[in-house]
Amino acid sequence: MSKPLILITNDDSIVAPGIRALIEVMKELGDVVVVAxxxxxxxxxxxxxxxxxxxxxxxxxxxxxxxEYSCSGTPVDCVKIAVNExxxxxxxxxxxxxxxxxxxxxxxxxxxTMSAAVEAGIEGIPAIGFSLLDYSxxxxxxxxKTHVKQIASEVLKNGLPEGVILNVNFPKxxxxxxxxxxxxxxxxxxxxxxxxxxxxxxxKEYYWLTGKFVNLDxxxxxxxWALENGYISIxxxxxxxxxxxxxxxxxxxxx
Amino acid sequence: MSKPLILITNDDSIVAPGIRALIEVMKELGDVVVVAxxxxxxxxxxxxxxxxxxxxxxxxxxxxxxxEYSCSGTPVDCVKIAVNExxxxxxxxxxxxxxxxxxxxxxxxxxxTMSAAVEAGIEGIPAIGFSLLDYSxxxxxxxxKTHVKQIASEVLKNGLPEGVILNVNFPKxxxxxxxxxxxxxxxxxxxxxxxxxxxxxxxKEYYWLTGKFVNLDxxxxxxxWALENGYISIxxxxxxxxxxxxxxxxxxxxx
Numbered sequence: 213m214s215k216p217l218i219l220i221t222n223d224d225s226i227v228a229p230g231i232r233a234l235i236e237v238m239k240e241l242g243d244v245v246v247v248a249x250x251x252x253x254x255x256x257x258x259x260x261x262x263x264x265x266x267x268x269x270x271x272x273x274x275x276x277x278x279x280e281y282s283c284s285g286t287p288v289d290c291v292k293i294a295v296n297e298x299x300x301x302x303x304x305x306x307x308x309x310x311x312x313x314x315x316x317x318x319x320x321x322x323x324x325t326m327s328a329a330v331e332a333g334i335e336g337i338p339a340i341g342f343s344l345l346d347y348s349x350x351x352x353x354x355x356x357k358t359h360v361k362q363i364a365s366e367v368l369k370n371g372l373p374e375g376v377i378l379n380v381n382f383p384k385x386x387x388x389x390x391x392x393x394x395x396x397x398x399x400x401x402x403x404x405x406x407x408x409x410x411x412x413x414x415x416k417e418y419y420w421l422t423g424k425f426v427n428l429d430x431x432x433x434x435x436x437w438a439l440e441n442g443y444i445s446i447x448x449x450x451x452x453x454x455x456x457x458x459x460x461x462x463x464x465x466x467x
Numbered sequence: 468m469s470k471p472l473i474l475i476t477n478d479d480s481i482v483a484p485g486i487r488a489l490i491e492v493m494k495e496l497g498d499v500v501v502v503a504x505x506x507x508x509x510x511x512x513x514x515x516x517x518x519x520x521x522x523x524x525x526x527x528x529x530x531x532x533x534x535e536y537s538c539s540g541t542p543v544d545c546v547k548i549a550v551n552e553x554x555x556x557x558x559x560x561x562x563x564x565x566x567x568x569x570x571x572x573x574x575x576x577x578x579x580t581m582s583a584a585v586e587a588g589i590e591g592i593p594a595i596g597f598s599l600l601d602y603s604x605x606x607x608x609x610x611x612k613t614h615v616k617q618i619a620s621e622v623l624k625n626g627l628p629e630g631v632i633l634n635v636n637f638p639k640x641x642x643x644x645x646x647x648x649x650x651x652x653x654x655x656x657x658x659x660x661x662x663x664x665x666x667x668x669x670x671k672e673y674y675w676l677t678g679k680f681v682n683l684d685x686x687x688x689x690x691x692w693a694l695e696n697g698y699i700s701i702x703x704x705x706x707x708x709x710x711x712x713x714x715x716x717x718x719x720x721x722x
Contacts, residue, residue: 257543258512258576266662266674285676288512288577292676296660318589320708321513322543334573334657366720375655376710378717393722397709400630402589405551407521419521421540421547446722448713453575454652455631458703462633465621467648467701 216242216304216368219332221290223253223311223324226273226282230310233353234342235274237361238307241368245303246274247294249324250282254313256324258331260292261285268293287328295335305368306332309342310360312351316343316381316435316445317399317427326379330451333377338367340378345439355387359444363393372448379447383439391442398447399434401427471497471559471623474587476545478508478566478579481528481537485565488608489597490529492616493562496623500558501529502549504579505537509568511579513586515547516540523548542583550590560623561587564597565615567606571598571636571690571700572654572682581634585706588632593622595633600694610642614699618648627703634702638694646697653702654689656682 218238222231226248238244250269267284274280281298283290291306308328315323325341332339342360344351363380372378379398383390403423411417427436435445473493477486481503493499505524522539529535536553538545546561566580575581580596587594597615599606618635627633634653638645658678666672682691690700 252518255515255517256512257514257582259514260510260512260577260676262510262676263507265665266676268672268674289676292660293662293674297662297664297674318706321585321589321706322515327512330576334576363722366722370720373710373713373716376713395714395717397711397714398707400707405547407548407552409552410520417523419523419548419552421515421517421521421544446717447708448710448717449708450710450713451573451576451708452653452655453702453704453706453708455628455703455705456652458628458631458705459650459652461628462650462701462703465625467618467621 217301218242218244219294219303219306220244220246221248221287221308221328223249223256223287225249225252228312229349230312230353233357234307234310237357239276240361241364244277245294245299246277246280247283247290247298249287249290250284253286253324255322256286257322258288258327259286260288266293287324288331291328291331303337305364306337306339307342307364310353311343312349313347314343314345314381315341315379316439317401320379320398320449329377334451338372340364340367340380342380344382344384346384356382375450375452376448379449381435381439381445383442385442389442390444394438394443394445396435396438396445396447397433399427399429399436401425401429401436472556473497473499474549474558474561475499475501476503476542476563476583478504478511478542480504480507483567484604485567485608488612489562489565492612494531495616496619499532500534500554501532502536502538502545502553504542504545505539508541508579510577511541512577513543513582514541515543521548542579543586546583546586558592560619561592561594562597562619565608566598567604568602569598569600569636570596570634571694572656575634575653575704584632589706593627595619595622595635597635599637599639601639611637630705630707631703634704636690636694636700638697640697644697645699649693649698649700651690651693651700651702652688654682654684654691656680656684656691
């Protein structure tokens with residue numbers, strides 16, 4: 213039996229420690245192809261490059277890999293070009309990450325890591341986004357490697373329901389402190405923006421976007437609750453955005 | 468009674484005919500504030516600007532408006548900076564568009580127009596994204612103006628369910644040919660990519676992303692069906708991406 217074909221991407225760029233850790237784990241599960249951004253692409257959401265060209269560079273950061281590429285585009289571009297220009301067949305799994313920082317709750321919307329996984333899902337590939345709640349470049353991925361492997365193995369074994377991908381977030385804890393895995397719903401949360409207004413040397417004003425994450429959800433079945441209480445959160449995510457429950461009400465409007 | 472406060476943005480840039488048409492209509496319904504990108508931001512998805520500064524410029528494209536700004540950021544940045552730095556109170560409505568081109572079915576995921584509306588929704592503002600199925604800069608928005616006004620009026624009157632925004636697409640038809648409005652679900656569809664591979668003058672390869680839209684959905688309750696059959700489609704869209712129906716199955720896994 214041939215080994216599973218696994219496509220790996222991320223949004224922190226191909227040299228990020230998070231993707232290198234993910235590659236290490238996935239090599240134990242199958243044949244790995246890496247196509248990842250040549251520069252950081254955090255918070256790019258589901259952006260694609262239509263008004264500019266894309267560059268693809270074969271690289272050899274991992275001597276054991278035959279196919280490793282850096283791409284000038286967004287995470288979603290990476291998945292598209294991998295599927296259409298590099299891979300000879302549809303991969304059995306696409307994994308994105310491991311992101312340096314949380315993609316829980318509403319962050320799923322802004323996340324390049326998750327958008328790459330969603331894009332793979334749209335193309336019919338079972339897909340998982342992995343994120344660790346540690347923004348540091350020196351984040352320690354060792355404690356979560358066995359969990360990453362186990363979750364990916366289960367997806368390879370069971371597949372995923374059509375139109376569903378997984379958003380997996382890990383608390384920043386030691387292996388012993390992690391209490392287990394919880395299947396969760398996305399917590400209701402938002403970012404409270406604070407724009408940092410400055411003046412440039414020419415006297416012109418400009419802004420930096422900063423913000424504070426606010427969890428508006430008291431539920432104990434959410435990803436935020438799981439992570440705060442020492443669990444790994446897995447949220448099944450869909451890209452059919454239809455709010456079916458709202459359709460009846462809209463049908464009563466005068467339109 | 469004070470007039471409703473309406474925030475307007477888009478992704479085709481502040482000078483696009485689509486947003487100018489939208490401004491014309493909204494001035495009939497309330498006090499209008501415009502904050503829109505200073506350059507085209509199509510296909511930016513839910514990207515935000517965190518690794519660069521944002522510039523905000525007061526402009527006077529419409530002499531009747533007191534508050535009109537161009538912003539160097541993405542559509543989502545525009546909404547964030549409008550709500551946090553420009554508006555004195557939460558607006559009663561946020562409208563995005565009118566987009567030059569379709570944002571039906573899976574396009575909702577890639578669309579800057581829709582992401583601006585989603586961002587407003589996250590911030591608790593009733594929001595609508597409007598798109599016309601005509602990519603041309605010379606697209607004719609006249610036939611749809613009364614519908615845009617009616618739909619916005621209904622949202623101002625009724626509000627929207629929490630966590631729901633509207634994705635409104637108009638067929639490219641004359642006023643007489645438009646058959647009416649249908650409340651729809653998002654059609655299952657995807658883009659089949661075709662990368663156009665070229666060689667630059669230095670002999671280096673590069674790519675243009677192109678593609679073909681493929682509707683995989685035979686349903687007559689979808690936005691694609693409605694548009695193909697002469698109707699305006701309205702899809703209620705949610706940003707809780709949890710695939711609740713998949714949770715039970717995942718709970719049976721060995722994790």
